[in-house]
Amino acid sequence: MSHPSAAPPVAQPRKAALAAWIGSALEYYDFFIYGTAAALVFSEVFFPASSPATGTLLALATFGVGYVARPLGAVVLGHIGDRYGRKRVLVATILLMGVATFAIGCLPSYGAAGALAPILLVIARLLQGFSAGGEQAGASSMSLEHAPDDRRAFFTSFTLSGTQAGMIVATAVFLPFAALPRDELLAWGWRVPFWLSLVVVVAGLLIRRTLDETPVFAAGAEEAGTARKEGPPIAVLLRHHWAAVLRVVLAALVSSISTLFSVWALSFATGTVGLSRTTMLWVSITANIVALAAIPAFARLADRTGRKPVFIGGALASALLFAAYLWSISSAQYALVFATGILLTGVVYSASNGVWPSLYNEMFPTRVRLTGVAVGTQIGFAIGGFVPTIAESIAGEGPGGWVPVAVLGAVLCLLAAGAAATARETAHVPIAELDAVVAPDGQRASAGGRPQ
Template structure:
């Protein structure tokens, strides 16, 4: 007896890619708001009774909590996404992120609620981490599984564009509010970007509810052959790919976080606390990323997923050295150029092909679970703790950044090795 898939409005590769990008932009807007506020706001408002160094470490510690929750989000969403569908999980992830981010916008500060304030901040950051842990895998697979053969790198990169667009929106809104509000920024205006999330989530839900799962997954679901415990199955049958995708994330996410989040704190020592040099540099890199990310995705369709990754993993060491030299020079132009080089030329070489490569490495039965686990475990091992480790290494290095560079170089070697041993997939079909 032949099983048929119920007819549904066809989601085209282009609409799937755009729908994934818009929803992911909103998710990352919310996530990067927290990252920006960590560097600029949370230390004085939520950790005022500790030293400057301890306050910085505490603020970045709450930032790391969000990364720590991401693997759990990946496990939960992977199970549901491989059994129920990609779209349903994406709608839930967007709702959770919107609720958590809006709640941060009305959170009392330490002066108003004492120790309860940072405790609630940690809880809400935990919810953000769960949402992001669920988001990426579903959005990436929606784009990659709908894409035509030979264009998965390009269409998959649209999911990655959400990161650049979300960061551009978050830093742009923060820069605008900070500039207009002036002295009122720390007293109340810092809340406005978080409250804006409520409006953006409504827009994202309208768009996502119109999408459908890809035919390759719809056929699997209709056949009744979905994995009963997809997370367990992928760890049992494809552990090598989980390890390799984790390794592929290490230097990519660390470089990004160091150049776009930790840099805001580091630059304050050179340009002063009220300087906007870091925010401007991140905004410029984010804007260019809207072009450079799909360009690298396209190039991976032409030349393979591996070559851009090999380049990006090792060039990241050079990029980080150039950033610290530029920061210590006191030249705002040099800082902007260094961050643009590090993010758009080096980081995006790894980030552009990533959605396609991760999706292609796993079978459809366990693709959501496998891709999400590698992506999010790598994020927590590297990205979540990178600012915290960098802040501690700066102290250990008597204010010089070269221990940070050495730490990153170790991650770069691991990513290079993972790219070298991972299967080249750009000419393969989706199993």
């Protein structure tokens, strides 16, 4: 496939990165308000017939259900993005996510509709997951393919900065409602953040409809006929690039730290230890504000030193800091909770989180890039989505029950670091040569494509 060798105009990479940042922030606002609601109120709204412990487990399971639909969304949306363009995927994901989220805010409670209420909740959650299956892959591939060669990690990192911003807004929106009397929170307070998704839909559509298609995708349009003869993108991907997909699946397990932090640890802190809901939400907000600066900083470092050392260092440090964070919660010392929470999510996890968009995208050629990143990450994220449920089932009794969960988080981080260690370093391979570097025959187009 031929690619333009000249660097794109500076304005276009910035526009693509900004569009990815804003769109991802809006998209993940929707996705993460669900996680907060699942941890704080859904056990009583949708599963009141169960015991408190069982209700919490079921509520966290519905959070994980959304991840089941992610791989399917990755295949379908990846096919559209690799065949018809990245822009179409980004418009579709923001629309579907917003509609599904607004619908959750309108659902009847178990007391009003019985078993139908949790069934409708699961359906809406599946639609959310289907949309998320193509969101980050579409946004990061769009940014990567517009970016100058020496700043690909930096520009693609804005996709993840956007998700952090979405988490900040989602958590902040819940603050005034979490402070409501319990009966008002359960009756109507939790619904308002979901209804605000109407703003998400309108703003997201206006932003993403103005995007231009990427130069490398447009340059490959002339070879579309050849690509179709090889089969759909998913078939080409699994036939020639299955090892890269497996590598991404395992590396993506580091995302479990995020779901454990935002869902299980929140439930453990407020339910088991008895810490303030409002204070724990502020821990999340503060950590994610720090991450807004840390993510692009680590990405810029990866443009200079390489993707692998930054990603691996972040994963290994996350294993250690996650255990420290859970210990600080069990000690009920708010100063320690804030310090370890900020170091974990705001700093060390940001190293892996900010670098993966460039690391993963550069493992695949243009014609299957979106599908490869989407399928690989979403299978890994699907596993991560059920980790809070697994954590709840293995946690011990009382404040000391966090130890098995800390071990679980450490094992997942070690798997992610090991998978990244087997990847080739692509930080200094020009985008015009990436397709040849990751060619099925394994030939290298440049010294930068040699295994490291």
